[in-house]
Amino acid sequence: MTHLPLDQQLLDSCAALLLLLSFAMLSQRRIVTLVNLYALQGAVLAAATLLLAWRTGEDHLYLSAALTLALKVAFLPWLLHRLIRRLDVYWDTEPLLNVSGTMLAGLVIVVFAFALAQPITRLADTATRSAVGIAISVVLLAFLMMITRRKAMSQVIGFLSMENGVFFGAMSASYGMPMVVELGVALDVLVAVLVLGVFFFQIRERFESLDLHHLESLKEHD
Amino acid sequence: MITPLPKLLVGCIALLLGWVAVGLAGLLRPRSVRLAGRILFPLGALIGFALAALAVTSLLGGGIERMVLPIGLPGLPAHLRLDPLSSVFLALLGATAGGISLFAGGYFRVGQGTAPGLLGLQYHLFLASMGWVLIAADAYSFLLAWEAMALTSYFLVVTEHRRPEIRRAGLIYLLMAHVGALAILLAFGVMHGAGPLTFHAMRTAHLSSGWAAVAFLLALFGFGAKAGLVPLHVWLPEAHPAAPSPVSALMSGVMLKTAVYGILRVALDLLGPPVWWWGLVPLALGLFTILYGALFAAVQTDMKRLLAYSSVENIGVIFTGIGLTIVFAGSGMPAVAALALLATLYHCLNHAMMKSVLFLGTGAVLHATGERNLGRLGGLIHRMPWVAWLTLIGALAIAGLPPLNGFVSEWLLLQSFLFGDQVPHTFVNLLIPMGMAVVVLGAALAGYVMVKFYGVIFLGRPREAALEQAHDCGWLERLGLAWLAFGCLALGLLPVPVIGALSRVSAQLVGAVVPQTSAYGWLLAPVPGRSVSYGPAVLLTATVAVVLLTVLAVRLLFPQRVRRVSAWDCGFGALTARMQDTAEGFGQPIRHLFQPFFEMQRELPAPEDSAPRYRIVIRERIWTLVYEPLCAATEGLANIAARVQQGRISVYLLYSFVTLLVLLAVALLS
Numbered sequence: 001m002t003h004l005p006l007d008q009q010l011l012d013s014c015a016a017l018l019l020l021l022s023f024a025m026l027s028q029r030r031i032v033t034l035v036n037l038y039a040l041q042g043a044v045l046a047a048a049t050l051l052l053a054w055r056t057g058e059d060h061l062y063l064s065a066a067l068t069l070a071l072k073v074a075f076l077p078w079l080l081h082r083l084i085r086r087l088d089v090y091w092d093t094e095p096l097l098n099v100s101g102t103m104l105a106g107l108v109i110v111v112f113a114f115a116l117a118q119p120i121t122r123l124a125d126t127a128t129r130s131a132v133g134i135a136i137s138v139v140l141l142a143f144l145m146m147i148t149r150r151k152a153m154s155q156v157i158g159f160l161s162m163e164n165g166v167f168f169g170a171m172s173a174s175y176g177m178p179m180v181v182e183l184g185v186a187l188d189v190l191v192a193v194l195v196l197g198v199f200f201f202q203i204r205e206r207f208e209s210l211d212l213h214h215l216e217s218l219k220e221h222d
Numbered sequence: 223m224i225t226p227l228p229k230l231l232v233g234c235i236a237l238l239l240g241w242v243a244v245g246l247a248g249l250l251r252p253r254s255v256r257l258a259g260r261i262l263f264p265l266g267a268l269i270g271f272a273l274a275a276l277a278v279t280s281l282l283g284g285g286i287e288r289m290v291l292p293i294g295l296p297g298l299p300a301h302l303r304l305d306p307l308s309s310v311f312l313a314l315l316g317a318t319a320g321g322i323s324l325f326a327g328g329y330f331r332v333g334q335g336t337a338p339g340l341l342g343l344q345y346h347l348f349l350a351s352m353g354w355v356l357i358a359a360d361a362y363s364f365l366l367a368w369e370a371m372a373l374t375s376y377f378l379v380v381t382e383h384r385r386p387e388i389r390r391a392g393l394i395y396l397l398m399a400h401v402g403a404l405a406i407l408l409a410f411g412v413m414h415g416a417g418p419l420t421f422h423a424m425r426t427a428h429l430s431s432g433w434a435a436v437a438f439l440l441a442l443f444g445f446g447a448k449a450g451l452v453p454l455h456v457w458l459p460e461a462h463p464a465a466p467s468p469v470s471a472l473m474s475g476v477m478l479k480t481a482v483y484g485i486l487r488v489a490l491d492l493l494g495p496p497v498w499w500w501g502l503v504p505l506a507l508g509l510f511t512i513l514y515g516a517l518f519a520a521v522q523t524d525m526k527r528l529l530a531y532s533s534v535e536n537i538g539v540i541f542t543g544i545g546l547t548i549v550f551a552g553s554g555m556p557a558v559a560a561l562a563l564l565a566t567l568y569h570c571l572n573h574a575m576m577k578s579v580l581f582l583g584t585g586a587v588l589h590a591t592g593e594r595n596l597g598r599l600g601g602l603i604h605r606m607p608w609v610a611w612l613t614l615i616g617a618l619a620i621a622g623l624p625p626l627n628g629f630v631s632e633w634l635l636l637q638s639f640l641f642g643d644q645v646p647h648t649f650v651n652l653l654i655p656m657g658m659a660v661v662v663l664g665a666a667l668a669g670y671v672m673v674k675f676y677g678v679i680f681l682g683r684p685r686e687a688a689l690e691q692a693h694d695c696g697w698l699e700r701l702g703l704a705w706l707a708f709g710c711l712a713l714g715l716l717p718v719p720v721i722g723a724l725s726r727v728s729a730q731l732v733g734a735v736v737p738q739t740s741a742y743g744w745l746l747a748p749v750p751g752r753s754v755s756y757g758p759a760v761l762l763t764a765t766v767a768v769v770l771l772t773v774l775a776v777r778l779l780f781p782q783r784v785r786r787v788s789a790w791d792c793g794f795g796a797l798t799a800r801m802q803d804t805a806e807g808f809g810q811p812i813r814h815l816f817q818p819f820f821e822m823q824r825e826l827p828a829p830e831d832s833a834p835r836y837r838i839v840i841r842e843r844i845w846t847l848v849y850e851p852l853c854a855a856t857e858g859l860a861n862i863a864a865r866v867q868q869g870r871i872s873v874y875l876l877y878s879f880v881t882l883l884v885l886l887a888v889a890l891l892s
Contacts, residue, residue: 112886116886116890119890143878143882150872
């Protein structure tokens with residue numbers, strides 16, 4: 001085994017932590033914890049970005065680390081916590097697929113993601129290329145989480161976690177996206193959460209619950 | 223020949239824009255009948271006459287003008303072109319629309335659904351888009367105008383949109399129009415190959431024979447749906463009774479002809495020299511359409527429905543002509559192809575004039591009596607002499623009686639049929655002359671239909687008491703009707719100059735002209751190599767002379783004064799209006815003879831019934847045989863597709879997830 005420099009080792013452990021947090025989110029049914037896990041994921045992401053910025057000396061990565069910290073660790077979790085309190089949803093109901101089944105599916109997905117990452121890894125010449133597989137796994141695991149949950153709240157967190165994966169992927173494959181794109185995405189996420197917050201209130205007003213199976217009645221009947 | 227400044231084409235565009243402007247002006251005071259009726263519609267009529275004059279000038283000049291306007295898609299500006307074929311149809315549009323607009327000026331009143339100003343806008347946009355279809359020279363602007371034409375006419379059909387059956391009729395029309403437009407779009411897609419979408423590029427593109435046939439059949443389907451070729455005619459009998467009469471006249475007289483223009487443009491111009499067997503398809507369909515339309519017209523009791531089926535029949539005649547043209551042109555017989563093409567074009571002009579007269583006549587009757595059912599009309603010739611006599615001209619013309627115009631085109635068509643035995647393909651040369659029998663049967667049935675139409679509405683005695691109060695139409699309406707009836711007379715009496723002008727189209731499309739008339743100048747003798755001729759003026763003079771002589775002879779031989787006494791009533795005593803032959807009764811022999819064509823539901827009274835009631839509903843078998851299974855199949859497919867829609871967000875997410883995974887896997891494996 002070749003000896004890796006310390007910063008590389010740190011980056012790899014950040015990536016591993018991200019994946020671990022994704023699995024934790026997949027298995028977690030308490031929504032408050034889910035938000036906390038999301039905030040933690042944001043923090044690890046910010047740390048990884050900072051590390052990379054220090055290592056490569058790319059200025060815009062510092063900015064993007066700061067943005068991640070402000071948005072994903074502070075503001076969005078605070079907003080989500082507030083929503084949880086006001087809407088009084090602390091628990092998700094039983095997921096559509098039980099936890100162990102979901103974890104197994106998650107495992108298969110991770111293997112698939114790493115297989116998928118191989119050609120990209122070969123092309124990229126960045127320091128963090130081993131992390132591309134993890135980024136794809138995070139995206140797909142978040143997607144899986146959105147599929148298996150019933151509460152709208154968990155799905156929003158899944159959506160946000162997916163964005164984390166995309167962000168990490170961009171960072172590991174090519175040292176982040178152009179600043180404009182990154183800002184745009186950050187704004188998108190912010191607006192999406194705000195709009196969804198409004199939706200939650202509307203959904204609850206209409207169905208007196210945030211359980212999404214009520215929305216099935218909106219389907220056009222023949 | 224390209225002139226530096228295409229004056230005629232510019233003038234033509236200006237006139238079309240004039241129509242748009244006239245339409246928009248109606249929006250100033252949308253509720254004002256006076257503005258729309260007394261000013262705008264007559265103004266539109268003037269533009270129509272100017273357009274006709276311009277088109278005739280262009281036709282006689284025989285040149286081709288091109289122009290490119292910098293509007294439209296990026297990389298595809300609007301190409302426009304004025305050639306003899308466009309000119310003929312522009313002249314048809316202008317002259318017919320002029321007469322109809324005059325009539326419409328007096329026709330539309332308040333309280334018919336759409337406000338008059340808005341109606342005027344739709345009407346004039348409809349006219350302008352038809353004109354644009356005729357001068358467009360690239361697929362994009364052609365289809366744009368084509369769709370504008372379909373949409374504006376849809377809104378005109380549903381003018382009285384508060385009645386559900388009218389909305390239903392509009393929907394059927396809109397559906398057929400769009401299915402047809404789709405086929406036309408595909409046809410253009412096939413034709414342009416890899417080149418740009420201009421008509422010029424399509425002319426030079428070399429298609430393999432298979433693809434050319436596909437393009438032709440698609441175009442035939444698309445334009446056939448608009449024209450009303452059986453079995454795509456189902457919208458005609460629904461939309462025509464629903465629309466206000468000037469709109470029916472415009473749709474039947476002019477819009478159907480834009481479809482004829484389209485198929486001529488595609489088959490004889492854009493696709494290059496046609497293959498002879500293509501012609502067999504429109505020929506066979508056309509012949510069937512003639513028979514079908516005539517039979518259904520004969521059994522109708524709604525006067526506008528009757529005229530709609532009569533339009534179907536005439537479209538059959540026109541498509542038969544197109545079929546013959548293609549067969550002859552593809553078999554190396556350009557002179558005969560020219561003859562068939564002339565018959566086709568002539569019939570287009572004729573039908574525009576005579577069917578407009580008839581539809582407008584029904585409109586005047588409808589306004590005067592509020593009745594469309596033939597069973598409640600009768601004896602109107604005494605109350606509405608203007609309408610009755612002018613409609614008579616149209617009815618005689620469409621029945622194909624000389625010296626009116628309907629006879630000329632049918633005669634030309636039959637003459638070209640006589641060359642069918644010279645087509646160099648066995649069986650076909652035996653079968654084509656037999657088609658002539660169908661055309662003749664159709665002509666006879668058309669005469670029968672017109673006897674029924676005219677006799678039941680205008681002759682005899684009024685079947686309802688309310689008809690006594692019917693009043694003749696106003697002066698604008700009379701003017702419009704008179705212009706169109708004059709058109710029927712003129713086209714009938716002066717075939718020689720008309721044929722001379724139309725020959726420029728045959729020179730353009732099939733590269734031949736018919737031998738120029740006879741040495742006498744006023745005898746029409748267009749048949750190559752055969753000495754047949756027709757002189758309507760001679761015929762008219764002779765007819766008038768014979769009638770005058772007879773009258774004189776009767777006067778001289780029986781000098782008593784005329785006595786007026788009541789007719790002999792077999793001693794029965796009290797003849798009532800209800801004892802006349804009815805529309806149902808008149809159509810009964812046809813219904814009986816051609817029973818397999820009709821799907822009938824009868825309600826017969828029992829012998830001891832004190833209040834006997836006789837009712838018969840006739841439907842087209844095509845609904846149960848073709849359209850209803852088609853609808854059911856579509857709905858079944860739609861229901862299967864609807865199972866994808868579960869209403870559960872998880873399932874929708876799963877769809878995206880699985881799609882993503884599959885795509886990624888494909889990317890990974892390739």
